[in-house]
Amino acid sequence: MSNPQAEIPIVVLSGPTASGKTTIVKRLLQESPVKLIKAISATTRPIRNGEIDGQDYYFLTPEEFEERRKNNELLECEQVHGLGYWYGTLKSEVDRAAKEGGWPFLEIDVQGTLKLKEQFPQTMTLFVRTSSDEEYEKRIRDRGTESEEIIEKRLATIRKELELAEYYNHVIINDELDRAVNEIGTILKQREQEINAGRI
Incomplete structure (x- = not known):
């Protein structure tokens, strides 16, 4: 794969479950001051109600995912949430x-x-979180869709992920959606201006 960062940056948004990432992503795709093209992740987890294969995720069987991994078709992949499901980004999506x-x-x-940052140090990383740790448990329990065992696993993962926020370029508090979206938009516009000025 050619290095897509030769001219434009890869933008990564992540954060613990129940941080409001999906809503922010949808807003940014509509409102961002720079053109963002969402790379669709591949996963082995079951499809949820309302999700569309090839739009929300590429839903692969464990065997399909492993074949793509062996063929070096994934930019990055991880087994996450302690639930045994794999997630990854196909190189073809970034291209x-x-x-x-x-x-x-x-x-x-x-x-x-x-x-990903190890491979592409200029990757622009955005970490979205709530202002309090307690808010995560409230949001997850309010969903009412997961067992106590899974909730506890998710909360353990959240705690680990929050400890890694310091490695991101920017940490955005998502307690007020419009403010969070506007803050990210400002960050993206500033990066675009720096690129155009030849400072990056």
Whole structure:
């Protein structure tokens, strides 16, 4: 794969579950001051109600995912949430975004982000979180969709991910959606101006 960062940056947004990432991503794809092309992640987890294969994720069987991993078709991949499911970004997705003239925009987990940054140090990383740890448990329990065992596993993962926020370029508090979206938009616009000025 050619290095998509030769001319434009890869933008990564991540953060613990229940941080409001999905809503922020949808808003940014509509409102961002720079053109973002969302890279669709691949996963082995079951499809949820309302999700569309090839739009929300590429839903692969464990065997399909492993074959792509062996064939070096994944930019990054991780087994996350302690539930045995794999997530990853296909290299073809990043190339597609670059060819369409936008910035490749990835919504991936913390471990995947750190691995990606090792390969592409200029990756622009955004970490979204709530202002309090207690808010995470409230949001997860309010969903009412997961067992106590899974909730506890998710909370343990959240605590680990929050400890890694310091490795990101920017940490955004998402307690007020409009403010968080505007803050990220300002960050992206500033990066674009720096690129155009030849400072990056």
